[in-house]
Structure formats: structure tokens, C-alpha cells
Amino acid sequence: MGQNVARGIVPAVALTVLVLVGCSTAPERGTADRAEPAGETRGSAKAGAGSGSAAEGAVIGGAGTPCALPVSFSTAADWTAEKVTAGDDPAFASLVRQGGVDLVCEIDAKPAGNVGYLRVWTGKGKGTPREVLEGFMADEKKAASVRYRATEAGELAAAEVTYLITGEFESEPKKERALAVSTPGGAVVLHLGGLDTQEHEAMLPAYDLAKRTMAVTD
Template sequence: RAVGGAGSGCVLPVSFALAERWAPKAVEDPEDPEFAALTRQGPATVRCEVDAKPAGHVGFLRVWTAGKGSARAALEGFVAAERNTSAVAYRESRSGAGPVTEVTYTVRDAVAEESKEERAFAVATPKGTVIVHLGGLDTEEHRAMVPAYELARTTLRTR
């Protein structure tokens, strides 16, 4: 089962395989300025949320799109827009669609007084840059969901 094509839950400039029982859902009206704080991060707008709850995890793979240009520049802008980040590490990697830029970083939650790991990859496509982000409730949940993230990265195809 894959997400990205017609009838998959989210129509995207890319497609990738979904981990078992993960459920994709398109974000409705992501361009609505009233919800910009939730639907925009730096240069990117969220388009799809792939929910891990049906698979027993607390978190999402979120797919964001940005304008045309360098995948790294879009990813750097995406991370820079996140508050309280540290240990930010970029690397060039491969995907099913070719080269991607990946990032791992830590986000400090001041309310919960704890830090958690996050990661994302970005790929430039003819329709703009796509960022696939994995968060999670906490670092333990995040690490448990990394196989779904890796499946998305390794099976990624541009459409």
C-alpha cells in the first residue's frame, strides 16, 4: 500500500510505501491563513498526515510541500522555523527517487521540560520540494516509528 497517488488518501508530487496499518489523510485547506500556525513551517505547507495510531504508535509522518529550489535550503528553512532545536545534523542520503537531504535534530518542549528527537528528509521534484517529517510524542515513540520513516524514504518515487 502506498500514498501519493489518486485514491491513496493524499495526492502528492511523490509516492511512497506505507508501513502496515498507518493511515494517510489529506490536510483540508492547508492554505487557510487562519490556520497558518498549524499548517506552515518555514517555506513549507503541510499536505498530508499519515497517522501511526492504528499501528499502535503516537505520532505522524507529515508530508509538506515547498516551492521549487534546493531540497537542502527548504529543509534548512523548515528546521529554522521550529523553536528550541538543538543537535541539528544534515546529511546527504539516497531514496527510491535519488538523492535526498536528511536532518536529525532535538526539540526542547519547555512545558513538558523534556527534549525529543525528530527527523525529516527533503527531495526536489519538478513540482517543488517535498519534506517528509517524523515527530512523535517523545523520543521513545519517535525511535519506534523510524522503520516507517525509512520505508517512506527508501520507496520514495517522484510522480
């Protein structure tokens, strides 16, 4: 495998294996559209919303950026983007494909002091944002309290999902979220995980910045 696999996919797989492997709770399908997972308190929601706006760093997605994507967006200051390439290894290829989209870019929060990634997945599918996101979540076997809602990413129509992951390495459920858009260049899923809920909420301003500045690339 190439250098990008060693530096990009292996950390992602390690984080996934060590943190996300978990319980056998099945996702809740067909739930009413809501913005936050069930069980979130008003206090924790306020904490996430009150964490402030992220200072802008680089814009990625266009030609000449670390990740050429169907969309572009601003990353938070000090976050570093790197292209993910599976190469010819079928084992790694299976780990970076989920619900019809492939992991193509990771934006690492560690240089900014957090533990987690914004991950960008792309595919050739032409479904609605909700259909793309439901396909992505169909392979998220450890998700519970799944809640969808319609939203916007920049000027693009989008679907967003919030959910909980509980695994053998977590003392309590942790939040994750993703959004999907459909573009002329294909489907895009932007996912935010994190080591735990505290890290997830600390990274929300970076996710919101990417969501707010998203645009279709030329």
C-alpha cells in the same frame, strides 16, 4: 472549516501545542553534517536501528490515494493517511505552513499502536534538498543539536536532518527528523516527530520504509 480540517489539522495542532511548545533554545546553525543529534549514545542509536523493518501497507501519493503528492511511497501496515486542508481559516493556515512548504498529508501511527505522525509538506520552491530543508528548519524555533547530511530517498537525491526538541512538557529532549527532496512538481519534506524519543524510535521503521520507497509520481 471542512471535515478534513476537523479531523486532520486539529489533532496535528493539538499535538503540536501540547507536546512541542517548549524552551527558547535557538537552533544550532552551520554545524558539521552528522546523522544523529549530539548526545545520542551508541546504545540508543542501536536501539533505533534494531527496531526492525516495517511491514508495508498502502502506497500513497498517486492519483486516487488519500494524498496526491509530487512523490509516492509505501506506508507502514495499519498507518492511515489523510489529506490536510487548511480551508479559509487564516489561523489554521499559518499553523500548517513552515519555511515555504505547506502541510498536506498526515499518516497516523495510532492504529498501529504508536503516538505520532509522518507528515508530508510540499511547496513550489525549486531549491536544492538542503536549501529546502534549511528553510523548513529556520521556522523550527525550538530545535537544538541540528545535524544535516546528504542521503537518498528511493532514487532521489535528498537531504536529511536530525534534531532535538525540548519543551516545558518534556522531561528530556526528544528526537525528531525530516528529509527533503526536490521534484519537477516542487519540494517535498517528510517529517517524523512523535510523543517522545521512545515513540520516535519505535516509528523509525515506518519513516525508513517511506524513505526507501520514495519515487516521483507520474
